[in-house]
Amino acid sequence: MIKKEYFTLAGAEDRPMLTDLTYDDRHKNAPLVIFSHGFKGFKDWGTHNLLANYFAENGFRFLKFNFSHNGTTIDSPVDFTDLIAFSENTFSFELEDLNTVIDFACNGNSIPRAKTVYLIGHSMGGGISIIKTAEDKRVAKLVSMASICSFYNLWPKHAEEQWRLQGILYMHNSRTNQQMPLKATLLDDLERNPARLDILGKAATISQPWLIIHGDKDPTVPLAHAEQLRAAQPTAEFLLIKDADHTFNSGHPYNKDTMPDKLLEFCDAAISFFKND
Numbered sequence: 149m150i151k152k153e154y155f156t157l158a159g160a161e162d163r164p165m166l167t168d169l170t171y172d173d174r175h176k177n178a179p180l181v182i183f184s185h186g187f188k189g190f191k192d193w194g195t196h197n198l199l200a201n202y203f204a205e206n207g208f209r210f211l212k213f214n215f216s217h218n219g220t221t222i223d224s225p226v227d228f229t230d231l232i233a234f235s236e237n238t239f240s241f242e243l244e245d246l247n248t249v250i251d252f253a254c255n256g257n258s259i260p261r262a263k264t265v266y267l268i269g270h271s272m273g274g275g276i277s278i279i280k281t282a283e284d285k286r287v288a289k290l291v292s293m294a295s296i297c298s299f300y301n302l303w304p305k306h307a308e309e310q311w312r313l314q315g316i317l318y319m320h321n322s323r324t325n326q327q328m329p330l331k332a333t334l335l336d337d338l339e340r341n342p343a344r345l346d347i348l349g350k351a352a353t354i355s356q357p358w359l360i361i362h363g364d365k366d367p368t369v370p371l372a373h374a375e376q377l378r379a380a381q382p383t384a385e386f387l388l389i390k391d392a393d394h395t396f397n398s399g400h401p402y403n404k405d406t407m408p409d410k411l412l413e414f415c416d417a418a419i420s421f422f423k424n425d
Contacts, residue, residue, distance in 0.1 A: 150204050159216025160241035167213040170200035180262035183212040186271030190220050194400035198407050206419050215245050235329040238337035242276045275347045282350040290358045291418045297373040351380040358384040359421045363392025
């Protein structure tokens with residue numbers, strides 16, 4: 149039977165991270181997949197729970213979490229009600245968050261200790277997962293899902309000068325119609341840690357097996373990002389999914405009981421990659 153357990157972890161600056169583990173109770177020691185959501189995303193977005201169930205049905209434990217500064221809260225896990233936290237986010241915080249989640253998976257204190265850890269990262273979470281894979285040999289394999297190849301691609305380059313002057317940039321969320329603030333400390337983080345936060349530079353050092361998956365109809369992160377990642381690490385495998393957009397044709401809210409065909413194609417490819425020795 150597929151079961152789900154919930155946990156709250158202390159993320160960067162001790163902000164709580166709501167976390168859930170989906171698994172088949174017949175396979176409590178199955179290999180563990182850790183999923184990192186994207187920019188303006190959260191762990192229960194759209195089809196993410198269907199994704200978790202599918203991996204569990206196919207022999208994995210699936211752990212997903214809200215980054216500590218993604219703007220959601222414990223009480224409002226699917227709404228951006230804490231824009232102060234969102235404004236204070238940095239990519240270093242997100243790497244710290246992912247490290248906390250991997251520690252949680254591997255220490256065996258609350259769940260059976262993960263002997264094998266795989267990462268899936270979507271969009272911005274893909275960039276974070278790439279860096280973490282390069283830094284942490286506990287990660288056995290990586291699948292990047294419509295990943296960015298540079299954090300600077302998350303906003304228009306021409307906005308940076310005004311962002312610096314005003315100390316804050318507002319990014320429109322077309323789904324919620326919110327103006328979501330980002331303090332210039334995000335830029336400061338990139339400038340203080342240029343080598344660590346260079347996604348392509350880190351991609352070049354990855355030694356673990358890596359599968360890059362991208363849709364050819366992605367309007368948010370162009371296919372060129374996947375091509376640059378592949379060029380940076382030629383040993384990585386690459387899969388282009390035709391007619392798939394940035395979320396592999398899913399959306400939020402998502403009220404169907406089955407995943408879109410293109411997301412299912414992504415899942416089957418990732419599962420096969422993880423299972424292939």
